[in-house]
Amino acid sequence: MYLNCHSFFSLRYGTISIELLIETAIALNIKTLALTDINTTSGIFDFVKLCQKNDIKPVVGVEFRNDDELLYVCIAKNVNGFSEINSFASTFKLGEKNFPHKMPEFVNVIVIYPLSRKSEASANHLIGVPINDISQLWKYQQDLSKFVLLQPVTFLNKQGFNCHRLLRAIDKNCLLSKLPKTAEAKETELFYSPEYLKNTFIDFPRIIQNTDAVLEQCNFEFDFHPIKNRQVFTTSKEDDLQLLKKIAYDGVIYRYGKHDKLAKERVEKELKIISELNFGAYFLITWDIIKYARSRGYFHVGRGSGANSIVAYCIGITDVDPISLDLYFERFINPHRTSPPDFDIDFSWDERDEIIDYVFKRYGSQYVCLLATYVTFRERSAFRELGKVFGLPKSEIDELANPRSNIDISKLGEWGHLIVKYGKLIEDFPNYLSIHAGGILISEIPLSFYTALNPMPKGFPISEFDMYVAEDVGFAKFDILSQRGLGHIKEAVDIVFKNQRINVDIHAIQAFKDDPIIKAQVKAHETMGCFYIESPAMRQLIWKLRCEDYITLVAASSIIRPGVSSSGMMKAYIERHHDPSKAFYIHPKMKDLLEETYGVMVYQEDVIKVAHHFAGLTLAESDVLRRAMSGKYRSRAEFQKIVEKFFQNCKAFGYDDDVAKEVWRQIESFSGYSFSKAHSASYAVESYQSLYLKTYFPLEFMVAVINNFGGFYRTEFYIHEARRCGAIVEAPDINQSNYLTRIEGNTIWLGWVHIKSLEMKVIEWVLAQREHGFFTSFDDFCRKVPAGLEQITLLIRVGSFRNLGYQKKELLWEAHAKQNTKRVFTISNDLFELEDIHYEFPVLFNSKIEDAYDELEILGFTLKNPFSLLYNPPKVFFKASDLSFFIGKQVAILGYLVTLKPTRTKKGERMFFGYFTDINGEFFDTVHFPKSCEKFPFKGSGIYHLKGKVMEEFSHCSIQVTWMEKLQILADPRME
Incomplete structure (x- = not known):
């Protein structure tokens, strides 16, 4: 009924x-x-x-x-x-x-x-x-x-x-x-x-x-068990397996040479499992996508658990060698997995859409869609929406919706009580459909048998269910993702070829790993711009580990995650890395399972091993635990049953309660943050590709980083890093600059994109006219480019005409004068070249301080040394290079603020980790505990005079700040 x-x-x-x-x-x-x-x-x-x-x-x-x-x-x-x-x-x-x-x-x-x-x-x-x-x-x-x-x-x-x-x-x-x-x-x-x-x-x-x-x-009979993906890549499963064998064995020769027996045996073993579990087409479709990308000159990184597969490594899906890292294939595909496996394939942010378009065209729009995700009402977002519905003032809505505010329900009025009550009731209700980060479904039969399709702004339709339902239904998704780091790499390779005529094989990972010069680069923690390892926290970790090789970098990629670091196990790992005799195993079984990581659970695989071999959970239950660790479980009830079984089994095995609790505490600390070892290894591969470029082609690499934006630091500091590497950096120039930043020899010309408020049509006009030759004078520019006075003023103030022999103030007067006489800002079609008209002006002086203020306003940063702008700077101070000689002592130093990391103590008090450059452009770290923060707060970007105690941990020095003052800079003379 x-x-x-x-x-x-x-x-x-x-x-x-x-x-x-x-x-x-x-x-x-x-x-x-x-x-x-x-x-x-x-x-x-x-x-x-x-x-x-x-x-x-x-x-x-x-x-x-x-x-x-x-x-x-x-x-x-x-x-x-x-x-x-x-x-x-x-x-x-x-x-x-x-x-x-x-x-x-x-x-x-x-x-x-x-x-x-x-x-x-x-x-x-x-x-x-x-x-x-x-x-x-x-x-x-x-x-x-x-x-x-x-x-x-x-x-x-x-x-x-x-x-x-x-x-x-x-x-x-x-x-x-x-x-x-x-x-x-x-x-x-x-x-x-x-x-x-x-x-x-x-x-x-x-x-x-x-x-x-x-x-x-009505009788809707649906079988959730069979794989719903496209079943064949060629014409049959048998042909699929033959093709996969051929390209895999060709890949063995490329990756390992002709005589590596171990590699061949492992390939054979994997191919057998792939065939038995009917995953041949899945591998070949992924291979086909990457093959297309390479035909277009696009780079990719294959990461995630798929990097456990030697077949994936040999056919070019990943660049992670599972033999050298002792990665086991069963982490990727095995009959006990509770969810279908998938490959995570990263492309450059500006190429991903073309790859997705290829997939739709190659396999048919009836059979392909992007996965949806449900955007749900969260408690505070629900409070905000309900506040509007009840007509609360914005200030009260902001207070209710602020996750940091401690709402005292007893003090809320009638409407506040209703908002809290119903906000909790609708929490986790789906609000609307959005696009999954990268999941694509390729179905054997038309997708209409599973879902209707919805339009999305980018033009690719999405399903009406999310990844969890897709897994339940029987789909193994393809994750086609994007990231800026690959944009850096791809563009750097292109720029190296244009600037130096050198072809770079960016997939020659083994050569990069063995290169002593790259090892030295890592050990010196010179990683700015390099994927995943450029942040201050990661640079510190590399420093503390004295990391100089790929294996250690793989571990660093995982132990930097909050689950390991917040549990205290990161510090334990570093100590044991330097002195393996300090390795501690809470139970004899744990030594067999965790000897490689000194008794510390670093990877998802470690937790799976402990759950299965130590606590006796089945592989299927361990897989549920693995998904829970990565924040991908759906059923809390199912998870709770596994927790109960974990402790029941430990008791049955005769483990001490304290031992079981401590092992579980370490497992639990990973929740939502842990990486698989293969995932960390994939990240480390991309880091090494960046490191190779940074080591051998630093200027080209930094230009690529600047042009792709989206790095950890602001553009200003990548420019600073380019200078550290020997570049001459020039402000935008009317005859030299392109839309993006470019390099010629060791000179970097900043692009027009960095000028705030410069209109795109003006940039297009400039570049179009330049195709016919350089601008010869300011009048020549004004005749050819119909820019308004406001736009020309921007170009003058940033110094774009400096190489034509003009002073900025003279040009500003001339631009205004010509505007008033209607002799500027319209394109001239005169048959003959007109004579330039010049005006006589008194001698006008221009100061470097004025230039710096112009740059700050127009570019957002100055190309001058920021320390040169200080008003009455302190005369005695230390430098970053001095800190290791004054451990435990008080120092005073000047620092230009690069970035801040806010955090909270165990008591919930606010504190900061700071990252600065000194007067020589070298970086140093600071720690600001709550009392210091309260007494000496940060006041935005700028140069600070800092005093504090030099602290050292595993040879890394930082300053525990006890006093701080932001310093004044010279005033703009034009404002006096």
Whole structure:
């Protein structure tokens, strides 16, 4: 009898989770149930899975609406009917059109119109009647053959109705008091018992019979177990395996040479498992995507657990050697995994969309989509939305929504209490669909059998379910991701070729690992601009580890993560790395499992090994634990069962309670932060590619970093680093600069992109005119480029005409004079070159201080040494290079603030880690504990006079600041 149930996937409308819907059905002894969310199928597979688990027959469909207008409800008779519904929905969603008022004829779909739209229904359609409309049935009692009970289920009680109304007000972005009645459900849209519904329609038994007959016709049988991905890459699975074998063995020769027996044996073993688990096509499709990318000259990094595979390494998906790192394939693919494996493939941020477009064109838009993710109401965001609905002032809403504010519920007024109450009720409700970071599905059969498709701004359609549902359904997703670090590498390789005519093989990773000059670069912690290892925290860690090789860098990539560092195990790892005799194993078994990492759990694999071999969890249970560690588990109940089993097993094995608790504490500290070893190794590969470029081509590399933006530091400090590496850095120049920064020899010309407020059309005009030759004078520029006075003023003030022999102040006078006489800012089409007109001006002086202020305003930083701008600088101070000679002593130093890392002590007090450059441009670190922060707060960017005690840890020095003052800089003379 239940043909029209809504879950909370009826976004900002429904109030019942799938779990609660099923629980209520069980309590009411209901054996057949239909889920028909509004314009979506997001909840279908969770619903079907839970129904199957609880012996309830699932029926699936969609309720179609245009805004608040109910059109019809579609019920699928079978999986083909579900596909028909999804195809219909996708057509109108992707076309961004309203659904039609009249439904087309379907083969396997039952269409039910509301009684109010009876006239629009065809002979094959049914008419649905809720309990509210029962009084109207007397008009039609002569022929009720097409009538069914269509009682919507939207909430469970009065509180649910209130929640629904608040969601509708959020959706309409209006005050609750202004919510139109047409936008909300009727209060009767409750989950009534079968007895109540039968009683209500006792005078119309035919309607109940018709309703039961509809449900009887429907049979949505779905098998969650088979892999749903595209099954073959060539023409058959056998051909797939032969192709995969060929390219894998070709890769063995490239990676290991002709005579490496171990590599060949491991490839053979992996190919057998890949074949048995039917993953040949998955490997080949990934290989095909990368092959296309390389044909376009694009770089990639294959990372994640896929780097455990030697086949992936040999066919070029990853650059991580699993033999040298002792990575085991079963971490990637094994029959015990609770979720399908996937490759994470990173491309440069500006190339990813083309790769995705290739996948859609190569495998067909019917079979390919991006994965969705549900953006949910979080507690504080819910408070903000509800604050608007109740009409609270902005200041009160900000206070409620501030995660750092400690809300005293007892002091809240009536509206505040309601906001907190209902905010907690709608917490974790889905709010809207968004795009998963990189997940792509490539299906064997049309995607309409699984989902309708939704449009997204970039033009690639998304599914209506997320990665967790995709895994449940049986999809192994392809993760096509983007990052700026690869942009740095790709552009640096291109610039090296243009500037030095050298071709760089950036995939020659083994040569990079063995290079003594690169080892020295790492040991000297000269890593600015290098992927993942450029931050102050990572530079400190490299310093403390005295890292000079790839293996140590792999470990550093993982122990820098909050889970390891916050648990105190990072410090323990560093100590034991320098003195392995200090390695401590809480139990003899732990030595066998963690000897490589000195008894410290560093990687996800370590936790899996401990869970399986120490605590006796199955590999499947260990995999659930692994997913929980990476923040990817769905069921907290399932996770809790594993926690209980962990301690039960430990007790059964006779472990001391304290030992079991400490092992679990270490496991738990990883939650949400840990890396797999293969993932860390993949990051370290990219770090080494950056390190190679930084070591041998530092200027070209820094230009690439500057041009790709998105690094850890501001552009100013990458320019500073280029200077440290020997570059001559020039401000934008009218005849030398391009849109982006470029290099010629060892001179770096900053690009026009760095000039704030410079219009793109002016840049385009400049570059277009330059194709015909350099500008010869200011008048020549004014004749050719129709820029307004404001735009020309920017160019003059930043010094763009300096190499044409002009002074800035003279040009500013001349620009204004020509503007007043209408002799400037229009393109001249004169057949003959006009003579330049010059004006006589008195001698005008320009100071470096004025130039610095112009640069600060226009570029956002000055190209001068910032210390040269100090007003009355202190005369005695230390330098960064002196600190190691004054450990434990008080020093005074001047520092130009690079970046700050805020954090909190265990008591919740605010403190900072600072990163500065000294007068010589060398970097140093500071620590600012709460009392120091309170007494001597930071006052924005600039130069600080700092005093404090030099502290040393594992040869790394930092200053514990006890006094600090921001220093004044010289005033702009033009303001005096």
